Amino acid sequence: MSSNCPSFFAPLALATALLVCGGPAFAQGEVDDEGSSHPTAGVITQPRVLVTDTTGDLQETEVLITNLVAARLSRFVNLKVIAQRDIKERLGLEADKQLAGCESNTTCIAELAGAFDVDLVAVSAVGRLGGTTVFTLQPVDEHGEAKARGTATVSALDDLAAAVSDVTDTAGRTVTGDEPKDVVVAAVDIAPAVTVDAGLKTPLLIGGGVAVGVGVVASAIGSLPLLAYNSADRELSSLRTTFIKDGDPAILADAADTQERAEGARRLYNNAAIYGVWGGAVVAGAGAGAVAAALLLFEDAP
């Protein structure tokens, strides 16, 4: 089984690949190990289209038109476009011979489709009729049946590219029942990432939230001796002021008690509680990071 996942996902674990690429890929239809499609109920879900070289008498212009047709058809996400030159590169001169002179013979084209394991062969031609340039395009299936026919006539060569584009787009729409991808950008979003995140978001939120809570509580508990010390320190300053004003020795006894409390709090904090403060802060920070990651990275997930 393969999918439309980008190749960089391939080295990842199978589970990850399934998570990341699962849903949308299979929504487009069943694809076997070789990548060819199995049409269902008359609809070819992802047809492989061989774009043959445009024939005609416009010399070098034909190459450009071939490339244009291939490029325009490639814009349909449900079409897998193979150019004739790719076949030549893979199979060599013999394939070129098979392709040559086949453009007007539907039986030949059907055989060609079977031979190269494609669902459609896009056959195009261009020629001049007096002052008019004529372009024709027809995708032919493996049964020799033309799935669409398109023709354009232009009086000036400058208009030919636009006419070829229009005819090719129309043919593509007819074959796929879909719009070219640059027209339907909204349909090609990055939904797989959202699907992945949905599974991780909840554990991250819960775990992060718990960690934040535990960390804050630990830090708060660890801070208690510090608060007690600061309170005692303020009390001592106040007692000093009172003693200077009144000179009552009883104030010194109160101050001694306060000193004892302050020293006890200081020792407790320095020897134990400070670790709770630090540890709690680290745990809370990590938890906050997890919550932030869940909320920021998986923003659109439910």
Next chain:
Amino acid sequence: MKALPTLLAASLLLAVGACPIGEFRDSIGTSCVVDEDVCGTDYVCFINDDADDNGLCAPVADYGACDEPTYPVGAGDVASEDDAVRVESSSDVEALNGAVRVEGNLLIDDPRPVGTIDIGEDLCGLSGLQQVTGSLLISQTRLKTLDGLQGLSFVGAGIGVASNPELTDLMGLANLMRVRVPENSDSGITVVIADNDNLDNDAIAEFRAALEDRPSIVIHACGNLRARQENDDNECADILDRILGR
């Protein structure tokens, strides 16, 4: 979402602020032993029970004409040579600036038999001083007050304040807690105030009142301005000699 940065900042502050607590809190109420421990700057070791040298550090309320010492006082202990630290000039006072404890006798005195030394009108340079383990003699000076000695709480072998012709006030010594009798004295007197021409009975009475609840401090005044009529000069000189071990 808006709470997150706050939470992170709070955690960071908490972590940064979580340093060990130092020992720089106010010294009031800290335990001390009057002849051993030095309290914090501008504190004296206050003892309630005269039979016990243990006390609690108490802040000095007033330094008179002097500024209170600032932390750190600095010089710490000053060990005397040949058993005495001598102060005969302003520079000697400056040299003791910041001292908290003098080991041995502290003699602020003119070495000549007659005359006075000029070390200013007060002893502000000694405001950090808390203990003198030997005798304290303030004699033949032009001091008007003893301001600067408010931090002094312990003297180990008697105090003599004698022959200071311009002295009018003794309250610089009002925070004394314990003064021990000199070794060769059997009178029990620990403080002699003698022959200070301008020191009147009111000043002496005020000083006595300030120290009346400290039984270890036995004051004997003689030969001062209005006391001349009340005391025999020879007796006064004798007592002074005895208390100073002369």
